[in-house]
Amino acid sequence: MPLLEVDNLEIAIAMRGQLLPVVRGISFSVDEGETLGIVGESGCGKSLTSLAIMGLLDGTPVRITGGDIRFEGQDLRQLNRRERRAIMGSRMAMIFQEPMTSLNPVYRIGDQIVENLRQHQKISQKAARARAIELLELVRIPEPQQRVDSYPHQMSGGQRQRVMIAMALSCDPKLLIADEPTTALDVTVQKEVLDLMADLQERMGTAIVLISHDLGVIAETCDKVAVMYRGKIAEAAPTDDLFARLAHPYTRGLLNSIPVVDRDVEWLEAIPGRVPGIDEDIEGCAFHPRCPRAQDICRRNEPKQHRIGNEHTSHCHFAEEAAP
Ligand SMILES: Nc1ncnc2c1ncn2[C@@H]1O[C@H](COP(=O)(O)OP(=O)(O)O)[C@@H](O)[C@H]1O
Numbered sequence: 001m002p003l004l005e006v007d008n009l010e011i012a013i014a015m016r017g018q019l020l021p022v023v024r025g026i027s028f029s030v031d032e033g034e035t036l037g038i039v040g041e042s043g044c045g046k047s048l049t050s051l052a053i054m055g056l057l058d059g060t061p062v063r064i065t066g067g068d069i070r071f072e073g074q075d076l077r078q079l080n081r082r083e084r085r086a087i088m089g090s091r092m093a094m095i096f097q098e099p100m101t102s103l104n105p106v107y108r109i110g111d112q113i114v115e116n117l118r119q120h121q122k123i124s125q126k127a128a129r130a131r132a133i134e135l136l137e138l139v140r141i142p143e144p145q146q147r148v149d150s151y152p153h154q155m156s157g158g159q160r161q162r163v164m165i166a167m168a169l170s171c172d173p174k175l176l177i178a179d180e181p182t183t184a185l186d187v188t189v190q191k192e193v194l195d196l197m198a199d200l201q202e203r204m205g206t207a208i209v210l211i212s213h214d215l216g217v218i219a220e221t222c223d224k225v226a227v228m229y230r231g232k233i234a235e236a237a238p239t240d241d242l243f244a245r246l247a248h249p250y251t252r253g254l255l256n257s258i259p260v261v262d263r264d265v266e267w268l269e270a271i272p273g274r275v276p277g278i279d280e281d282i283e284g285c286a287f288h289p290r291c292p293r294a295q296d297i298c299r300r301n302e303p304k305q306h307r308i309g310n311e312h313t314s315h316c317h318f319a320e321e322a323a324p
């Protein structure tokens with residue numbers, strides 16, 4: 001049984017008396033200790049997908065309109081608020097792009113970790129503080145004995161993101177969802193944080209869903225990849241299979257958006273145009289207006305799922321040919 005199973009998930013936003021679909025039936029699973037990367041440009045529905053898994057959509061105009069989310073075999077959509085809260089932050093944790101929005105600026109970071117620990121575990125104040133220092137050390141914050149009493153604004157962006165990771169890992173979760181965890185950081189710090197996550201995963205066996213708009217980041221860290229475009233999974237595969245045989249022009253476009261010099265001139269450009277808004281209707285394949293390979297059939301019919309390999313799928317009419 002997979003640790004996390006998302007089956008045909010559909011999400012819509014209530015707007016002007018209508019429900020506008022944003023996530024249009026996506027399925028994926030994550031095994032224990034595995035890392036899944038979800039990649040796609042901004043606006044594809046990645047964050048709403050992770051918020052839906054974490055049960056953080058209450059009180060927003062966003063609704064889950066179909067599908068199932070199962071965690072350790074439990075149907076998360078059926079849980080009440082109290083049951084959900086027991087899972088979130090302990091069995092399952094999340095880190096966001098901007099740690100300043102999740103860290104409370106008026107409390108010392110150590111107190112925030114202690115608070116989080118004591119919410120989920122029977123642990124004394126003293127033991128929780130010792131554990132907080134241990135966690136800061138684990139995420140490589142220098143001088144954790146002193147830094148435990150720092151306020152968030154006294155730390156750098158990279159350190160704050162480490163504190164968030166420490167907090168997320170404090171209850172030893174089975175699954176960590178990291179939504180653009182390094183996007184706000186500069187490149188060297190980004191690399192350090194990603195290395196740290198990989199290292200912690202190896203040591204603790206945490207499964208990770210890593211969300212990024214950067215296919216390079218995903219490629220370096222993930223066992224398998226789901227490429228998302230406009231609320232659907234355009235292509236999915238184990239990372240090695242994906243790069244051995246790209247089978248969707250969107251994936252190729254994302255790959256070419258990674259700044260590297262050593263490539264065919266033809267593909268040097270990033271993808272032209274932009275992700276369509278949720279109120280725009282597109283007939284046929286949602287990617288066709290931006291696709292260099294689009295034919296008549298792409299403008300008319302929505303592509304079905306093609307199986308390229310055992311675990312490799314693509315929603316492209318020319319999936320077989322797209323693969324070089
Ligand atoms: N609360 C909201 N109200 C209206 N539109 C929203 C809301 N949240 C997200 N959206 C829209 O839903 C789409 C998907 O958003 P999101 O999941 O944040 O994308 P991603 O994380 O891939 O950038 C975007 O077009 C976004 O503008």
Ligand SMILES: [Mg+2]
Nearest residue numbers: 046047179180
């Ligand atoms: Mg997002």
